[in-house]
Amino acid sequence: MSVTSVLTKESSNKKEITIDFIESNISSLVESASKVIAPLWPISTFAARHPWMGLEKQSFDQVADWLKNSRDVDIYPSASMILSAKNKGEINEAFVKQGLQRWLDTNLHTFSLPRDVAERFCHAALGMEPIPTNLLSSVELMKKVEEFRERNKDTIDHSSIQPISSQIENQDRERLINILDYHVIKWCKLYLDDSQAGWEMPHREEGFYRSWHRLVCYDPALSKLQRESLKSWPEEADSALENALKALNISDAEIQSYLEAHLLSLPGWAGMMLWRSKQSNEEKTLLTEYLAVRISLEWALIHPYLPFRNNQLEKRESIPSLLAAWIHWGSLSLEEWTYMSGAKQQEYLLFAAKFDEKLCRKLWLEAWEQTHAEQLRQKIISNQSSNSEKDTALAQFVFCIDVRSEPFRRQLEKEGPFETIGMAGFFGVPIATNELGCTHSHPSLPIMNKPLHKIIESTEENELLSFQQRKQTVHSLSYTFKTMKQSLLANLLLPELSGPWLSLQMVARSFVPKTANRFIHNLRQAWLRKPKTNLVLHHVHQTEEGIPIGFSEGDKVNYARQALKMMGIIDNFSPLVVICGHGSQSTNNPYASSLECGACGGQSGGFNARVLATLCNLPEVRKELSLEGITIPAETVFVAAEHNTTVDELHWIYIPEELSDSAHAAFQRIEAILPRVSHQANAERLAKLPHFQSKQSKPKSEAYQLAEDWSVIRPEWGLAGNAAFIIGQRTLTEGSDLEGRVFLHNYNWQKDRNGELLDTIISGPGTVAQWINLEYYASTVAPHYYGSGNKATQTVTAGLGVMQGNASDLLTGLPWQSVMQSDNEAYHSPLRLLIVIQAPKEYVERLLKNNAIFQQKVQNGWVRLASVSPEGHWENW
Template identity: 70%
Template sequence: MGVTSALMERSIRNKDINIDFQESDINVLIESASRVIAPLGPISTFAARSPWMGLEKQSFDQVAGWLKNTRDVDIYPSASMILSAKSKGEIDEAYVEMGLQRWLDSHSFNIPRDVAEQFCRAALKLDPLPSTLLSSPKLEKLADEFNGLNMDSLENSSMQPISSQLENQDGERLGDILDQHVIKWCKLFLDDSQAGWAMPNREEGFYRAWKRLIQYDPALSKKQREILKGWPQEAHLALQEALFALEIPESEIQAYLEGHLLSLPGWAGMMLWRSQQSSHEHALLTDYLAVRISMEWALIKPCLTLNNYRSKKKVSIASLLASWLYWGGLTIDEWSQMSAAEQKEYLSFAYRFDEKLRRKLWLEAWEQTYTDQLSQKIASKQYESDNKKSVLAQLAFCIDVRSEPFRRQLEKEGPFETIGIAGFFGLPIETSELGSDHSHSSLPVILKPQHKIKEAADENELKSYQQRKQAINSLSSTFKMMKQNVLSNLLLPELSGPWLSLQTVARSFMPRGADRFIHNLHKTWLRKPNTTLSLNHAHNREAEIPVGFSEEEKVTYARQALKMMGLTKDFAPLVVICGHGSKSTNNPYAAALDCGACGGAAGGFNARVLAALCNLPEVREELSFEGIKIPEDTVFAAAEHKTTVDELHWIYVPELSEAAQEAFDCIEAIMPKVSHNANAERLAQLPNFQSKFKNPKAEAHRFAEDWSEIRPEWGLARNAAFIIGQRKLTQDCDLEGRVFLHNYDWNQDEHGDILANIIAGPGTVAQWINLQYYASTVAPHYYGSGNKATQTVTAGLGVMQGNASDLLAGLPWQSVMQSDHEAYHSPLRLLIVIQAPNEYVKRLLNNNSAFRGKVQNGWVRLASIDSKGRWENW
């Protein structure tokens, strides 16, 4: 509605509204409201998160309906995505028909069944209603005549921020103006890396810092500043005052807070994440809501009479009637001859069989088609010859879907066994690399590090290395300081221009040559010495977490990793622990390509730590007492799989036994072919790859080194399933790089503890990754981050589109889309397949209520393969 001078200001006091909460009451409401957003960490440590992680106690369909009603966000695939998948043979229409019949059987309606089926089948073609029909005068007249009937049951209402429903005298939505103010203040407060001048009084918290400055904000009118001048000093009191002034009923407060959190879920998510990181900022989300809703009142009060605005979403009678005329084959004459009761029944039926439901049926058919295709692919392989071959080497890879094609190509070339395990290898560590004053967590973000592992080197070599590194860091920090200083940045273009111009030209026209030059210069100058790891526990009372492991912990982590891999016997001469990382240039989402679960921490360091632990004589001796006997000539090494170029880089190769050396030489000999084949398979999927190039390796490196390349790899796009079972179940199956693979042998898991840990850890991570890609595909405008080429890296935190957008939480368009009009990622909810007897799966569901809820509510799908190879959908 427009705001005009004719609207009279009214008193903010109203006897019918009574809000008298304690701070604890407000905190409970905010914590409950925060379930609608997901915590958002900095993009430099990007970790995939399900945007609906707090809503899983509701069904997927319920959340879909709620989001459509409150934010007009669709989370079922669009009609164009569905029709594209259908044309590619990814959807068996028989499953659409089966879903339709189940829905009809479960609903009662007073319409002939054949008429209902005809209507539904026509509607399921997903053709839009013709605009000429919707604008027909006859149709509008019939709809108007029907308006006298009671259609209350067909209305949806929701409590939305009042500002989102109003406009000022210039026709601007007050909600948009409020968002711009809030974005400005969030950027000022959260920026601790790019701004030359920090926001004053940040140490006092967001609300208090804002409160001190808001009275000087020129973007507000004098009257608006006056309103906030006497505002409470404490955030929870300010929030209470604002809610009281806006006359939000007590029963609606949580929904009102949710509406404000969903208005800018990115910035709100960053505030939520920060509040979880330290006790000092635990009230940051309260501060955020206090600032936002206080500003809402300041924007509204000078010009508006409030009346508890509640948005009402009226059902369009015209569109429901048009659907019967277009899909149901009714004529206007036939409609006019119906009784009012019959007309209401028909309209009610059309309302229930709405677009959301139609797309839900198509999604379920799409998912079931993929499930069938996967089960057939596995069934065709699992009973092939299972002759026990002598294995020369065993290589453990991360479960990441990008490992699957590489593993498959590796197994084709020799007597090698590959193993899948979560790529941090069960080591809850924080790593401190040589010469660094800082450390970083090297494990999934859902866990906290328990140990710090440092790199060490010879004292003389270390001193020289630190001097060289300090010179580089000093140059970098001086450049940054000059950029941010008011006077020195005037001289910076003249000083840095020639070098940066040369670098720009080289990187633009000779990306590979420039990258090699910079890499070689960096390598030659730094010359990192050989290092050792601080595996032994070092007592330090000042350290937050202990450095190294105790003797018992060394054995525990080695045993745990070997059991999770199912590698407790039949060891090969060489066991390679393979972490994974990525390589790309000028890419804000580099961390997402390194590891979507571990905040961008590549897995090589963890691989080296585990390999070193498994080589320790004292660890092997203790393991042998427990029945895990590692042969003397078996050696553990560590490597890193570079997913962008599909290469294996060795990072730890100790002295090898004769048999291990033979295995190592064999791997080295076949690696060029493995890399060539894996690159050829992967690059062919990229939309801008030219098949005329005959050297996949060179092309892969070009994609990684070209700073203008917006799609260096697909990442985890098209992920669809998580298989927990023995490798022989899927060996030789082309899973198209769509499946997370975790080794599991139920015969070695009598009590189901290993399976429970896989579901709780890697299973949760895989689900988050799956739903992050899903959300960024189906609702890119709300859950994605737009075109990577137009993104602005903001405050060292994340990306925006322009300088006044939400902080974008999801994946860029290039990570999920083949072109402007066609998706590459298939938005399917994760299928978890467990190779184990049914009683194992039943026990898992009975013991893990959270996982059971995810399955029952449609957040993941579950299937199992029993000991006889029989597939069952749960």
């Protein structure tokens, strides 16, 4: 059964699909099946991805059950993670007991067990103490199990359809699906390669299926018989897919399930195909082509074994383990079991199957989340006494909502009369950026959106020409090195030419990484000498790739107005307003882009910060805004900076030539306190890194050491630990140590009477925060399936992503070092995102009524929701 059929329990009413229907609707079947995977972006444009984004119509618990039954993938935290959290005081056991009572109230009426017996069993099972192996294998236990089986048919089972190749072994006892995966990975790497390979896949321009069809008959990894069988295969992907499904004797009702099973076999490569299919019309059928290649190859591999019945994979609950559970946790003796009626024995086993280890871990997870929510509530309530209106701050800083901004903001606020504000880190300007000397632009906004404008960085013509020549020289050297490395003859000479320099570089980077990196960086900067630049903000009726260059006059005002409203500063401006993007730095790190903005495809936010600051300084924009009631004082100046999260420093990237006297005084004050802010933020952040020997006097030096050493596998924690998203005024949390675990977005309900701003925050930044949260969640609870393994052993492949070894799935999630403290202890707490909204109850009710997608996320357990009333009362929804 397909995932939608399994989860909604509608399979019994599903009508038979005719072959004619399949032939005319193969694309719709593929599209429906694709909901079980998520698009995968190239690692160079890494963006957090919600692995279950296509399944949100079902509840989190339903999806968890389906994944366990169909793929044996468990998405609840492991028992060891739960016990570790319990021992660290992160779980209040009172919430576990409350959850158990709610479950018994809802479910116990379907069983005839006495409540005290059921409670005793459940309480013991929640201890998650493993059942002794000697009990499971005891002769007496097995004797009782055999007696039960003779009297009763075992009906406690789950089933799911699996690829036929997973059920057949060759003469070497290797499952054919492993051989199939090997072939599919090889062809995917060839087709998707992004300029990493020296030789392109022939006929690649014809599409994946057609290029494969032309070449597969020459594949030496296939037998002659297998190659011959594919020679007469259809030339069109949809026809080939139909042929393969018919040849494998897949019934009409099982087709979608069968496609889902194959997509889930290599969700990384399939996810990359899905992403590519959404980027252009030329590749819109790419996922169909992928399935056509995969299932056609499967047919060729298993052809000698046909006919073969594709049995549903049955997973029966082990009666010995269920009976042992009652003996171990329910204090049931074998003698008591013997004198029970057959119906009562069946009842006991069914109850044990229902209240299994998975359900125990579900209750513990919910208690863990309740404990975190209660701890956050206490911090907010204890902070209410200080929630009073303040005078205009000396400077206002606008940071990204990223959780890494919170500790830096807190340290900054301690140092003076500074106000910090949170909003989405692209600052509301939907642009593609074209930096000086670059021939290509890149989107600089959340990947779920498309850029509406292109902003070009420019300089004087003679300076531009000189800079381009210097940059081309560097590019030419790099290109020549790569070309020689991939050339059959030139690579024999390459070691002689490059060996001394590369050896010296290796030694320097290994023993004095900071000095070596600084030297290389300074050498590069001295050679490039990037000139002073300006931004082309004025639209000049030119477009590139269908995107207008610059903004119209109306656009400038609209983006400035919307950004100021989202920040919540449409009055009471400080003399200096600092728009702060954020970026990171690390060396020899395939996942470097994951440490940039978690939403914007591995891009930093500095360019966007500069664009918005420049817009807000334009006299014509200020004039139009003043007519609408947003009056920016003449002495207020907007500047742009970038927060480097790896070393916790603030770098200025745009300062107007003229500052007002009050803005200049504010700037001087900031310059004076920034070293102290950086020192404190680094000391706090570095102390959380494992095995870090704190040198309190030199946290900045230690931070740079981690950022520039090419052997460091964890330069920073990134967004690990994220657990909540607070939408409200900074006074709600100011002064509270939120431990770098909370996304913070400013919001003033009094300036949002119709609720549009709140809906925009939930639909945009709220969705991004949820995706980030579930990316970290999945990589923690199921690292073998949703993570990417040890960073030290990853292989960058095809310029797209990473594998473990040379033939694995394209790994979709975060590396082990991004979520784990050690091999046995998690750093990231796998909690579903808690969204806290500071607004009256009726605002939240209106939001849920008008935003059906968000309401679905809350009801189905993909996010948690709470609100704080204007009077300071907390309410869970």
